[in-house]
Amino acid sequence: MIDTTYTIIRADGAQEVRKVALGEHSNYEALQALLCPLLDCDYAEHVRVWHNGEYLDLFVDEDSLHKDLPRNELATTIYRNNVMTHEPDTDPDSLPFILGDAVLFDRRVWS
Numbered sequence: 001m002i003d004t005t006y007t008i009i010r011a012d013g014a015q016e017v018r019k020v021a022l023g024e025h026s027n028y029e030a031l032q033a034l035l036c037p038l039l040d041c042d043y044a045e046h047v048r049v050w051h052n053g054e055y056l057d058l059f060v061d062e063d064s065l066h067k068d069l070p071r072n073e074l075a076t077t078i079y080r081n082n083v084m085t086h087e088p089d090t091d092p093d094s095l096p097f098i099l100g101d102a103v104l105f106d107r108r109v110w111s
Contacts, residue, residue, distance in 0.1 A: 005106040008038055011072040011099070025111040035059050039101055046110050050082035057110050059103045069100030078104065 001021040008016040020034060035044035041061035049058045058078060061069065075098035083090050 002107075004109060007104045007106075009072060009075045009078075009102045009104060011070040011075075011101055013074060015074075022109055026109050031059070031110065035103055038103055044103070047079060048082075049078050049104070050085055051078050051104065055108060057105045057108055060098055061100045064099035067100070072098045072100060072102055075102035075104075078102075 001023060003019055004022045005017060005019050008018070010016070022030065022034075032044060036042065039059070039061045041063060043062045044059040045062040047058045047060060049056055051058075058075065060075070061067065079098050080092050080095045083095055084092060
């Protein structure tokens with residue numbers, strides 16, 4: 001098991017940093033058991049993001065749009081960073097956005 005740091009990025013801008021022991025690449029059940037209570041969701045959707053010069057794993061509530069959750073500006077910026085880094089002429093407002101809370105891991109946990 002690897003001590004893994006993750007940050008809960010709340011839609012209101014608050015952040016909570018926590019640690020958990022996870023396998024090198026965690027299975028679906030282990031990640032869902034951790035993430036669903038944090039995100040108050042039935043299913044946490046995986047998003048690969050480019051953050052601080054490396055690919056990391058971000059998870060969000062799959063049903064955030066249907067739940068009419070508020071927009072998460074920080075998570076949206078992190079989510080859009082891959083495209084904006086590699087295609088800087090892209091209009092960021094043309095890209096999807098994140099609603100509700102998000103969880104960002106400090107390493108790849110999903111393969």
